[in-house]
Amino acid sequence: MGEGNDARAVLENKLYPLSRGYVGVINRNQSDIDKKKSIADAIESEKKFFNTHPAYKFLSDRLGIHCLQRILIEQFTNHISYTLPALRNELTAESLDIVKYLLEKYYQLDDTASEINLFEMHRLVLDSFHSEIGFYESDEVSEIPNGGSKINKLMHTSLPLIFSHETLEDLRKQVIGTIQNVRGARKGQFAPDKAFEIVLKAQISKYEEPSMRCVSLVIKELTNTLFYCTEHQQTFINENDKKSTAVNENTKKPQQENKKIYNPFLNKKKRKREGRNLAQRNALMEMLPQDEQEIVVTKYKGAEAAGGSGREFSLREQN
Structure with a gap:
């Protein structure tokens, strides 16, 4: 790629075609070494040469050591992304076989080995849980429905199916009837806000039970998935008990959060109803x-x- 050479046909991949093409660079010669030319100066000279050369200036974005470095990094990254999952799965399988063999032989692991083994078990549980939810990191996908597909069906198929029994026409009739009852004998030009508030509260009360049931089923499915992922830890009885306790405690938190959001509305509605009943009873007693x-x-x-x-x-x- 020095002075007097024209390799444009080669760089354009026309003379000897390659699947990934060519990248032109200028190597350091003996003159550069004798003059103790620095790497930075050599790269700058290379860039200037390609940008000013009449045969190469149109290809300057695909020439030079920087271009070669970028292409090699991309190829190396793609190679790692392609081979690493299979290598990790292979190492994981071998590690499980070794642990199983040692446990069958009643081999006593020291503290350091136990900590490493326990950490590895936790990582395997996490990887297994990701796979069951649907975050696959390999090409091995089972045909059996996993936990993620069941949760998706509960949230996006079963729950909307319950809500679909009431049509828009039924809701429209309910709104119109409520507006007429709120107005009573009076005439009105605009729809009262109270009518929509009454209908909305009725809808919330109506859909409370199926919504809460859907949340419970989702949490139950998550719990079953976690227990399924920890099946290979059956030799660690105490650890399984602790995991079961932690799973049960953490799965109760979403249900409690849902109740915190919904209970104020129910309590307010209950207090209003009790107050209205008390007023009616007092009015009848006075008669x-x-x-x-x-x-x-x-x-x-x-x-x-x-x-x-x-x-x-x-x-x-x-x-």
């Missing part, structure tokens, strides 16, 4: 004579003590 009020109160308290609905009993007696 009765004093002696009849005492009889109703006595029977109401007796019904509550018996575990029944005191409100329903008192209203039935008054009617």
Whole structure:
């Protein structure tokens, strides 16, 4: 690639075609070594040569030591990405075979070896869990439905199927009926906000149970997946007990968070209903004579003590 050489046909991959083409570089000659020319100066001279040479200036972006370095790094990275998963799977399989052999022979591992073995077991559990959820790092994919596919079906097929029983037309009729009840005998130009609030609360109450059940099923599937991934640790009984306890404690947290979000709405609704019932009972009591009020109160308290609905009993007696 020195002065007087024209290798454009070769660099354009026309003379002797190669699958990955050619990269032109200028090697350090004896003159550069004698003059103690630095690497940085040599790279700068190479860049200037390719940018000014009439045959190579149109290919300057594909020539030089920097281009060669970039291409080699890309090829090396691709090679590692292609071969590393298979190598890791092979080493993992061999490691499991060795551990199984040692355990069968009742080989006593020292503290350091036990820590390494335990760390390896934890890593294998994590890799197995990723595979079961669907984060595959190899080309080995089983045809049996894994935990990730079951969770996906629960969230995106089963739950929407429950919600699909109520059509948009039914919801529209419910909204219209609620608007008419809120207005009563009055005329209105705009739809009252209270009507939509009532319908929305009714929808939340209606879908509470299937939504909570879906959350429970998802957590149950995650728990089953974790227990499945720890099956190969059956020799470590104490460790399995600790893992089971940790899994059960951590799977309860999402359910508790869901209840924290939903319970304030339920408690507020319950307090409103109890307050409305109390107001109705007091209003009915004021309409009765004093002696009849005492009889109703006595029977109401007796019904509550018996575990029944005191409100329903008192209203039935008054009617």
